[in-house]
Amino acid sequence: xTARPSGQAGRxxxxxxxAGLGLVAFVDETVFHQLLHWHHFYDRSTAxxxxxxxxxxxxxxxxxxxxxxxxxxxxxxxxxxxVGRWVGGVLLGAGAFQLYDGLVQxxxxxxxxxxxxxxxxxxxxxxxxxxxxxxxxxxxxxxxxRPAAVTA
Amino acid sequence: xxxxxxxxxxxxxxxLGPVVGLVALAAYALAVVASRRRGRSWPLSRxxxxxxxxxxxxxxxxxxxxxxxxMSWTAHMAGHLLLxxxxxxxxxxxxxxxxxxxxxxxxxxxxxxxxxxxxxxxVLTEPSVAxxxxxGGLWLLYATPLLALAHAHPGVGLLVHAHVLLAGHLFxxxxxxxxxxxxxxxxxxxxxxxxxxxxxxxxxxxxxxAYGYAPMSMADxxxxxxxxxxxxxxxxxxxxxxxxxxxxxxxxxxxxxxxxLERPRPGPQGVLG
Numbered sequence: 001x002t003a004r005p006s007g008q009a010g011r012x013x014x015x016x017x018x019a020g021l022g023l024v025a026f027v028d029e030t031v032f033h034q035l036l037h038w039h040h041f042y043d044r045s046t047a048x049x050x051x052x053x054x055x056x057x058x059x060x061x062x063x064x065x066x067x068x069x070x071x072x073x074x075x076x077x078x079x080x081x082x083v084g085r086w087v088g089g090v091l092l093g094a095g096a097f098q099l100y101d102g103l104v105q106x107x108x109x110x111x112x113x114x115x116x117x118x119x120x121x122x123x124x125x126x127x128x129x130x131x132x133x134x135x136x137x138x139x140x141x142x143x144x145x146r147p148a149a150v151t152a
Numbered sequence: 153x154x155x156x157x158x159x160x161x162x163x164x165x166x167x168l169g170p171v172v173g174l175v176a177l178a179a180y181a182l183a184v185v186a187s188r189r190r191g192r193s194w195p196l197s198r199x200x201x202x203x204x205x206x207x208x209x210x211x212x213x214x215x216x217x218x219x220x221x222x223m224s225w226t227a228h229m230a231g232h233l234l235l236x237x238x239x240x241x242x243x244x245x246x247x248x249x250x251x252x253x254x255x256x257x258x259x260x261x262x263x264x265x266x267x268x269x270x271x272x273x274x275v276l277t278e279p280s281v282a283x284x285x286x287x288g289g290l291w292l293l294y295a296t297p298l299l300a301l302a303h304a305h306p307g308v309g310l311l312v313h314a315h316v317l318l319a320g321h322l323f324x325x326x327x328x329x330x331x332x333x334x335x336x337x338x339x340x341x342x343x344x345x346x347x348x349x350x351x352x353x354x355x356x357x358x359x360x361x362a363y364g365y366a367p368m369s370m371a372d373x374x375x376x377x378x379x380x381x382x383x384x385x386x387x388x389x390x391x392x393x394x395x396x397x398x399x400x401x402x403x404x405x406x407x408x409x410x411x412x413l414e415r416p417r418p419g420p421q422g423v424l425g
Binding site: 051052054055056058059060062063066067070073074 | 343346347348350351352353354355358359362385388389392393396397399400
C-alpha cells in the first residue's frame with residue numbers, strides 16, 4: 001500500500017463530480033436560457049413530473065457547485081487532492097448531467113426542447129454525443145489518475 | 153368573501169410593519185447596551201445585519217413596494233423575497249438569541265435557555281420541519297385561494313405575513329444561524345434539506361408561471377413567477393455558501409483540526425454559535 005489511501009482519491013472524484021454537475025447546470029441556465037434564449041422557462045407541453053425533475057435538478061445544481069468547491073478547498077488545505085481524479089470527476093459529473101438533461105428531461109419528460117422552430121434531431125444528437133464524450137473523457141482521465149495502490 | 157377591501161389590508165400592515173420594525177430595532181439596541189455594561193462587546197457586523205433585516209422586512213409590508221404589490225405580481229414577489237427570505241437571513245445573522253442571553257439578567261437568561269431546550273423548539277428546529285413550515289406555507293398560499301383571502305381580509309393578511317417572516321426566520325436560523333439550537337444537524341443533512349426546499353420553491357414558481365393564479369388576475373404573473381424562481385435561487389445560493397463555510401471553518405471533513413495546516417483565525421471563536 002502506498003502513502004496515498006484510495007479514499008482520498010474517491011473524495012477528489014466526488015468533489016469534482018459535484019462541481020462538474022453544478023457547472024453544467026449553471027452553463028445551461030446562463031447560456032441556453034438567458035443568453036441565447038433557445039430554452040424556454042416553461043413550455044406548454046411540460047408535464048408535472050417534468051416540473052418536479054427540473055426543480056430538483058436545478059436546486060441540486062446550485063448547491064452541488066458550492067459543495068464541490070468547498071470540498072476542493074478542504075482537500076487542498078489537507079494536501080490530499082488528487083488532481084487527475086478531480087478533473088475526471090468534473091468531466092463525469094458534467095457528462096452525467098448533460099446526458100440526464102438531454103435524454104430524460106428533454107425527451108422523456110418533454111421539459112422544454114433545446115431550441116424551437118428548427119429540426120431538433122441535429123441538436124439532440126449533438127447534445128447527447130457531447131454528453132457521451134464528456135463521460136468517456138472523464139472515465140479515461142479518472143482511470144489514468146488511479147492511485148498505484150489499487151493494483152497491489 | 154362577498155365584499156373586498158384590499159386597501160384595508162395594506163393600511164393595517166403599513167402601520168403595524170414599521171411599529172414592529174422599530175420595536176425590534178430598539179429592543180436590539182437596548183440589549184447591545186446592556187451587554188456592553190456587563191463588559192461583553194457585541195460585533196458591529198451583527199448589529200448592522202439586524203438593522204438591515206428590520207429595514208428589509210419593513211420595506212416589504214409598508215411603503216411603495218407594499219402598495220404596488222396589490223396590483224403587480226413582480227412587486228408582490230419582490231416583497232415575498234424580502235419578507236420571507238432575505239430579511240430573515242439578515243435578522244438571523246444578527247444573532248438575536250445570543251444577544252438576548254448576554255443582555256438578560258441571570259434568571260431571564262436561564263428561562264430563555266430552558267425555552268431553547270424545550271420539546272416544541274426541539275421539534276421546530278428540526279431542519280425538515282422548518283422547511284415544511286416555510287415552503288409548505290408558500291404552497292398553501294399560492295396553490296390555494298389563501299392569497300386572495302389574505303388580500304381581501306386584513307386579519308388573514310396579517311397572519312400570512314407574520315407566518316412568512318417567522319417561518320423564513322426559523323428556516324434561516326436552522327440552516328446558518330449563529331444562535332444556540334437544541335441540536336444542530338450535520339452539514340450533509342442541512343444541504344439535502346436545502347436542496348429539497350429550494351426544489352419545492354422552484355416547482356411552485358414554475359407551477360405559478362404555468363397555471364397562473366385564478367383567484368387574482370394581474371397581468372405580470374410570468375415576470376413575477378420568474379422573479380420568485382431566480383430570486384429564490386440567489387438567496388439559497390447564499391444559504392448554501394454559509395452552510396459550507398461553517399463546515400470549512402470547523403475543520404472540514406471528519407471535523408479534525410490539522411493544526412499545521414490551519415491558519416490562525418483572528419478574533420475569538422463564537423462559543424455559542
